[in-house]
Amino acid sequence: MRNHFRKIIWGGHVKWSHRFDYTIMAFILLSMVTMSLETLPGISPSTILIFNGLELLIVIVFTAEYMLRIWTAEKPFKYIFSFIGIIDLIAIVPFWLATGINLQGARAFRLIRMIRVLKILRYMSALRRLEKAIRLVQEELIVFAILAAIIIFVTSVGIYQFEHEAQPEAFPSIPHSVWFSIVSLTAVGYGDVTPVTVGGKIFTSLILIIGLLIVAIPTALIVSGLTRAKVETELEIGNKPNSKLNGDPEIE
Secondary structure (H helix, E strand, O other), rough: OOHHHHHHHOOOOHHHHHHHHHHHHHHHHHHHHHHHHHHOOOOOOOHEEEEHHHHHHHHHHHHHHHHHHHHOOOOOHHHHHHHHHHHHHHOOOOHHHHHOOOOOHHHHHHHHHHHHHHHHHHOHHHHHHHHHHHOOOOHHHHHHHHHHHHHHHHHHHHHHHOOOOEEEOOOOOOHHHHHHHHHHHHHOOOOOOOOHHHHHHHHHHHHHHHHHHHHHHHHHHHHHHHHHHHHHHOOOOOOOOOOOOOHHHHHO
8 A cells, every 4th residue: 555655646656646746736826825815904704714724724735745755755764854855844834833822923933834835846857957956066066155255255344444434334344244245246236335435436346246256157057067967867767767756855
């Protein structure tokens, strides 16, 4: 029986696997719709009761799915600690923890329900290629992250030196200047803080140029990783026509 349920849940059953997936996706969408409609003004008490009943039904279905996946997985702990496994857990834990708690204290906590929409990522094969691509270039990304942190620190020190005396309230310290550096390096430019000195303006111009590289380098690395991941996936499919069940975390 365990093997039979495993084929249904992890994608090995010709007839019922797709039905199971479509059912879970339908409940994900239902959860998003009810969460949105709950915020409408002037909702009647009877409608609220309907929404509460739907929420309970959704959580029961997601909880049953989570338990079944643990029961049917060849390596349960690998599923539990996988990205999708953690999302599946977060999708149900807030409701059960909020049960019995004062509604005013639980309302903000229940907003974590929006995490449920990430459950639908399980059914996107491109996401698995992205995850593999990140693993392929993770060392380069770590080096870049360290370099980006150094650049943020250096630019924070620089803009502080140029603007502190002219704008002591906007740049009271180096830690306060970090916000300006991050906003400038990412080319967001909220405009809440701007340089007024000539040196600060020139320095900010250099920051903006460096920011273009800050955005471009990780993008190029991930694109390169995606290309490599796609090639490796195609080779694996060609060499292993009878691969494991689709969606099993053991083949991610």
